[in-house]
Amino acid sequence: MQFLKNISLKEYLTMQVDVQARKAVKVLSEADIEQLWKVYRHELQQALVIGGGSNLVITASPDQLVLLMEIQGIEVVHKEKKVLLQVAAGVTWQHFVEYCLNNNYGGVENLISIPGKVGAAPMQNIGAYGVEVKDTIQRVKVFDLTTGGFDWITNEDCHFGYRESIFKNVAKDKYIIVAVEFLLTTSDHTIKVSYGDVQKMLFERNIHEPRIQDVAAVVAAIRASKLPDPKELPNCGSFFKNPIVGVEVFTKLHARYPEIPHYSVDTEWVKIPAGWLIEKAGWKGLRKGKVGVHEKQALVIVNYDGADGNEILNFSKEIMKDIKQKFGIELEREVNFV
Template identity: 40%
Template sequence: MSGISWEKNVDVQPYNTFNVPSTARWLVRVQNISNLYELVNSTQFHNKRSLILGGGSNILFANAQYDGIVLKNEIQGIKIQSEDDQHVTLRVGGGVEWVSLVDYCVQNDLGGIENLSLIPGTVGAAPVQNIGAYGAELSDVLVAVEVFDLDTGQARTMPKDECEPKYRGSIFKDTLKSVMICAVTIRVVKARFYSVNTGYGLIRDVLLELGISTPTIRSVSEAICLLRKRKIPDPKSIGNAGSFFKNVVCDDSIRRSIESVDANTPFYRNPDGTYVIPAAWLIEKCGWKGRQFDNVGVSSRHALVLVNLGRAEGREIVWLAELIMRDVQAQLGLLLTPEVNIIR
């Protein structure tokens, strides 16, 4: 008896946080690695497009139909792989919700990912983007990922360096796009050996507001959750995928050029000598924050968040994103790059 089920003409609107309508020609739910071996050996899989889908929080279906196979990662499990006096190494299924993993670590006083609280999506999607927020990234705790290559039909474990993590990207986003991340291994720190990361100014502000002078893993997580709720609309209420664009990385000559336009331009210097300009500042500087067009708009809370105002189609959100990109380039000479994966 077959272990996988081929669901035909499936509405994927419930599976993307933009809440845009689209239909997948086929959908297969992957609950273990055996499902993947069966999948690649089936004639129905050959010569068809395929898309790996986690929580749908960093994806935009641009068309009314995806003419291929959507592979829904539903591999579960959080297990302690090893432990010493200071650290715990966890092996986590790719289909586990990221917020569930953060909650597990917070509840067990394990530090390292509390600054990534309330980020939507699944654990399997996290290495693709090398998710990051408030001065932390997945790569800070990443040990390895277990992948299944849909092209070769082989499974293997890739240590962190092979994943090539970088700012909002990795080898999985750039060149190795045909693999499903089945499990992720992270190394976190026991609370008594851990120093929380409150270097990001907004975290300190919220902790002060909450009357917390000695922050803990739990209180930092709570502060991050409060910050995110204030800045990013709940996708259950208004469709969005969080930050739509990446921050802009530039050299010193471009930094000085932008500063000549506005001396108050915020910059952050990277260790390699390049500079980061917040994309939200650029978009707001060009007058886009809070603007609305029929079914789509830019959030009034955060200029990086494009929103579905009710019944938007994916193509309408793409249209808005392209308008913003062209205008920022025309006004400031900088090209924005989408962080969200646009599926056409």
């Protein structure tokens, strides 16, 4: 492990908010966590854990210990018709997806180009283009901050939901995620290209029987055309969850806005793209001071000029209030504020 004092966390956060950490530790192995628990048990229980920092905005310099997760490694646990991989929490998500593509392991190709690290994937139940990471996760390895030992949590016990898991709510401060097990296909892959943009680009590229590598290339191209690179324009990707509303609420909205895009969840619930609501309300491309909504993607809030966490928080509150007033829908942030 590596101890750091009074460092800026700007480079560890994709929104690039410049806050100072009084004490930080780069965690390089599972043994590091065990050692920290033995010596700094109380501080570890209160620690702020940062992986890729792609879904986090910090509003003030943290006084607590900051853990920078850097544990590396991808291990093939078992391989026959399917392959079971154990992937360390500090592996970048992009590296993991590219590893799978290079080895022809299918299941995560639609999730290419999502920023962050593997450890955050189950926490958020990340998803894109018809796929959620819960579909491939077998178990999550955690360090239990109560007992000081490691444990495995099954997919079922993670209670995955739409951008949700126990790690975001009931077990938020109980565990540190150290590794994730994925079960992926080695052949006869299930190709998921239901999204119109994906189908359209595959057709334009004259690809009629796409491989997982083709799907990944198309998804990467679509994301690059719509989403700003955090290294060039600081952002956290999708800032809000797509709201799910009752059929009665949707019916009234549809009467007012016949063009509203929507996706049926079941007979009682309908999902509406948050980006459409934000754009329809006039926020797309709008900038206030140092913060704004991206000109190409209304779901993305960007930090144009060194905004602090509170400026970003207040800007998001304005959007949420406006959407509530205009559509009667309460948006929920996908991004975590600390």
